[in-house]
Amino acid sequence: MLKIKNLESGYGKLKVLKRVSMHVNPGEIVTIVGSNGAGKTTLLHSIAGLLKARSGEIIFDGQDILRLTTEKIVFMGCSLVPEGRQVFSTMSVKENLLLGAYVQYRKKQKERVRADLERIYDLFPILRERERQLAGTLSGGEQQMLAIGRALMAGPKLIMMDEPSMGLAPLIVKDIFHIILKLRNEGNTVLLVEQNAKAALSIADRGYVLETGRIMLQGSAEDLLSNKDVQRAYLGRDIDSEVELKL
Amino acid sequence: MNFHKYLPIAALISAVIAIQLLTYFTGSAYMLTQLTMSAYYSLVIIGLCILMGYAGQISLGHAGFFAIGGYISAFLTTCNLLPYRSHSLVSLFSKAGLLNMSEDLYGGQALHFHPWAACVMAVLFTIIAAYCIGGPVLKLKGHYLAMATLGFGIIVYRIVLGTSFFGAADGLSDVPSFVIFPGLEVSGKSSVRIQNYYIASGLVIAGVIILLNLINSRIGRALRAIHGAEDAAGAMGVNTAKYKLHTFVLSAVFASIAGVLLTHYNGGIGPSEASVMKSVRYVAIVAIGGMANLWGALLMGFLLNFLSLRGYFGSFDDAVFGSILIIIMLFAPEGLLHKNSFRGIKKIFSHTTKEEGQA
Amino acid sequence: MALLEVKDLSRAFGGLQAVNKVSFSVKKDTIKALIGPNGAGKTTLFNLVSGMLPPDSGSIIFNGEPVHGFPPYRTASKGIARTFQHVKLFPRMTALENVMIGRHTHSKAEFIPCMLSLPWTWREEKQIRVKSLEIMGFLGISAFAGNEAASLAYGQQRIVELARALACEPALLLLDEPAAGLNMRETAEIARLITKIKEMGVTVLIVEHDMSLVMDISDEIIVLSYGEKIADDVPLAIQRNSEVIRIYLGEEDA
């Protein structure tokens, strides 16, 4: 579905990604773990076209999307849930979701929108309750759900999530991860970037470890979870801590 | 004490002297008139530079402070108090030595405020006005701050334009020369042209030294902190409201002093000095100089005002400043004299999209 | 004796009661943590204590003196320093200059002396520089004292921010999610530094999501939920508190 070859990207003089290659198969959850500043967000922004990559290839659905604008990439079916829950805070929950469906309107598939809306409300019942509320007045967890719901309204083939657990309380993080699992079980493809390596790897099929702009390790989620280096660098403290995030 | 700190000042003093000698030997001493005027305008500009570049607060009303200084000084030194001589207030002023007697054009007697008294009163009034305006205005940010200061400028403009004792559209004229002390006077007479050039330049140099000291001190650092992240500066114990207000008042005083002296130099002042276009021009020059760059502001202040006063821009004077503003802000928001100033131009030809941080 | 005494503190935004009659105290020379689900009012409480927001009602007594309703610069001068959830350095200044701002409350040269560059202001400036470098040395960040803050890596920025707060020589240090966005190694480093800071005699109040960090370093923990305090105890008791588990930590097999 998504295939990246030798991607180089960065801001100004700073080169953040160095020859990154990876792929995502249809129907799987792939997670990218790594410390802050490793380039995880840069990678997602480069795929989504928010940041123009320097060189390399990003093949989505058989087409090179490296030089396409964000709008075109979304139109092709690749949606990003941005870091920090960037909802339209001055608009209602419903308006947020309808804007997510903009691609559907452009594809002249208006009838789908109503059904999709119902689907999202079933997935996140709290959003149905808050339909008329301004998005900015929602709590952090609700905003994250709205952001995911909005991305789903576009009917994407691939959904990318940037740190969905960031700044959320453990209980809500658990909800969010349950929903990601549910999405996969419904046949969606998910590319998940997470700081919380243990939680991410426990729901993912495969994973990549990104360190200072390079892919250092890759493999199945179980392999990575049991890898000594990964444990030491990213899971270390979690393993013997008393409060664990269990799913 | 490090010597190189004073090197730029020495260079500035040498440049001032060199320019005077140059005009002397090339027989273009008449240019000193415009140079003197440019120096006074530069005083406004370096004051504004501290406010905009260092404390990060825009003011679109600085011509208002210039006009307050100029108009009050002009009014007090030209209005004849003779008919009110017996009034208790006037005799009080007289006893305090604030007034002096002069002869008007027709040989009649006239009683005016002494320029020194007028100057002090003008500056005092500016300080009061700046405190009153600055207090509430500086609580605002971004567009709101810009509009509020613009509004202040327009109010001053409308008042001087609509008030008969300020001469309405004609402004005030016949402002006497300002005798600082016997033998040294601020006036436009050609006999004292060189003297006046040095008075104005000396004032600018003093202003630059004072502001440089401020920039390189604890206060200057606090101002840059306010510019960078105001709430963090507050959390570190910087009284942000007070510092912004004091900087605002300081830059208003610079504008006011320039207004007083330029009015005495020109022998008058008109409402155009208070116009919005003047305020915009000051902002433009600070922007070209590079916002947080006192030397850049100073150089551009001298240069552009001089060119403008010499009439090089013809009837396109305002349009030139408007265009300069646009071009600078599009291509070199760090100012012309910044080391990265050409990055902006290069940017058009390359594909990099990363932009500078929020100012 | 309690260094900080908060009584019945309340603050609402519009109709939302962000902090509702919260009372607690922080003992001298301890680390106290503030945890709770998102939107529980932790950051609001922090902003109230540091003076960024005025409370609607209630009192904050610091060192036996009421400080509620003070603007931030005054609480800072009383000896309360803070860091921010999203690092707030002065981006265009060097790391050293950032830390030097922290010395603001311990220096006094005002506009006129600075403009005239009086000799005593030079001496003061020198003291500020020496002290700032000393603190940067203590935290192990002297190496990039001259670098522009914006050019530093995120983890380094966090420590510069910590240095800036320490430069205030606070009696109470407020840390707002110091480990947010840091990896395991960096989190461990922060934990070590916080403990070291406590040993220096600085009382710490910390908001944090990373439970292992909180459980490790804090002496006492307050749990907030929907603006109200639901528990205030030592870490072990908090972990066993059924109410806390239900609301925040989550049951083992939900």
Added chain:
Amino acid sequence: MNIELFFQYLVAGLTYGTIYAIVAIGFNIIYNTTGIINFAQGEFVMLGGMIAVTMNKFMPLPSAILAAVTLTMILGALIEIVFIRWLVKPSVLRMIIITIGLSIVIREGALHIWGESVRALPYFTGTEVSSIAIGGVFISPQVLWVIGVSSIAVVALNLFFNYTLPGRQMRACSANRDAARLCGISAKNMVTLSFVLSAGIGALAGCVVSPITYVQYDSGTGLAIKGFTVAILGGLGNSMAAVAAGMMLGILESFSIWVMPTAYKDVISIAILLLILFVRPSGLFGNKEAFSLKEF
């Protein structure tokens, strides 16, 4: 006080109020999509009037107005494409200065094209002296034109923003640009559209008011200040509130002539602007909560 005179002043106030409201709405449209206050908004009004006057020499009034509005819209699009479109995350200060620069250049350009003379379109119906008597109050038919055209424009815009997809897209861009792009919305086209819309509505206002207020190369600045005052008074971005605020300012100004010299008329409105900025920058009708959600 004479009751007829009172109504005469009231009508004058309402007329000016409508004009201010229209200018304020122009500000709001661009502010809502970009977060920028376009200091050149007044120049759009001036250009609308000036171009229509010139065009009216060659063609009948309706087509002259249409041409003026279209040309100003094109200019609005050009301004956005040339000066704004390619800037990535410019600071507020930078945008303020650029739009101020633009307003100066447009004004000076107008001075060189049209000179300093004062012009006006003819009255749309009737003449300067014709009037309609309503209950003893004489109203110029042009006043009805101003109020009518403005009302239609306001209602149409409101429907556009709240019930059409492009309108919602524009609001989404104003709320969060990157998130809007991630929904597949072309933020840049939305910004261009907002400049076109606000140039159009400004030019339309310039046309309908020019028979009453006349138009000159520098008449934009004054209107821009009034328009901004009204926009702030109503709460920046809130166009319905701007209408109410416009009426208030217009009426207040109109009656201020009784107590103050005419030369100080503008001082009144600016003093109100400053007062409202100091006391309640979220505007009279502004929602303080929504205000705090906005970023600057």
